[in-house]
Amino acid sequence: MTPAAPKKKTASKRARRISRLSAAEIEAMFARLKALNPKPTTELEFTTPYELLVAVTLSAQATDVGVNKATRKLFPVANTPQAIAKLGVEGLKPYISTIGLYNTKAANVVAMAQQLIALHGGEVPREREALEALPGVGRKTANVVLNTAFGEPTMAVDTHIFRVANRTGLAPGKTVRAVEDGLVKVVPPDYLLDAHHWLILHGRYVCKARRPDCPHCVIRDICRYPDKTPGEPEPVAT
Known part of the structure; x- marks a missing residue:
């Protein structure tokens, strides 16, 4: 019996090397x-650095649209660390119950409010280390706040x-x-x-x-992606 010819190896899309832009x-x-x-600017709705901090914290694994729907009800009632701390976890939950992971997020937002009051006089700190030390705040959230609230060139x-x-x-x-x-x-x-x-x-x-x-896409001619969606490209302004 003649052995089957070995299958040709094909590079998967993930294995392809994409060259860097100049x-x-x-x-x-x-x-x-x-x-x-x-x-x-961000599509999250906010008027103060604290509102932005809360909104970004709530946006993890959720859409901006969903977060905005919740904060439109929450912020008129409680939009300061003092008001959120007074609301408490159980008081906060009904406002954010439509957002994924709302139980954990409610606990983090209230603990964050308490820490802001205790350590920062109720103000959102402008230092990365202080932001990342807050409950529920990671590097990405800190970067958003530093960039959007305080004008820092973070990514x-x-x-x-x-x-x-x-x-x-x-x-x-x-x-x-x-x-x-x-x-x-x-x-x-x-x-x-x-x-x-x-x-x-x-x-x-x-x-x-x-x-x-x-x-x-206005950068279609520059983009290195090998599997572009077919269709007539839009004119690119130079």
Whole structure:
């Protein structure tokens, strides 16, 4: 019996190496994203650094739309550490019960409020170490608050930014921290403050996980992603 011929090895999509964008391509990428949206910001609704901190904490594994629906009811009632601490865990839960992991988040938000009162006079600290020491606050949340509330050029990498950075060749990396460090190095200084917002919005509405909208992507000609969604590309402004 003749042995079967060995199957040809085919490279999986994940195994493909994507080349990095050049400095000129990165400059063009952000110039185009800026032209589309000159003043990007978070889609979470807030009016104070504390409201932003709470909203970002609630947004883990939840949508901004869902968080906004909850905070529109919560913030008119309690939008300071003192008010949240007074509300307590059981008092907070009904306001955020539509958000995933609300039991854990309620405990964290109340403990966070108590710690802000005890250690920071009820104010949101501007130092990374102090932010990350708060209950329920990790590096990504701290980066969002530092960037959006205090104007620091930080890079908060979520699933959207992780995907865009790897797909496009902007800052490929195997971990969130590797991508964050890569982005801080390659994003031109003039764009770094707003880069987080441009990238997250691009990932949320254009470079989507299952089917990226490549025909309507303004950086399609720059992007290194090998499996672009077919369709006639949109004219690219230069």
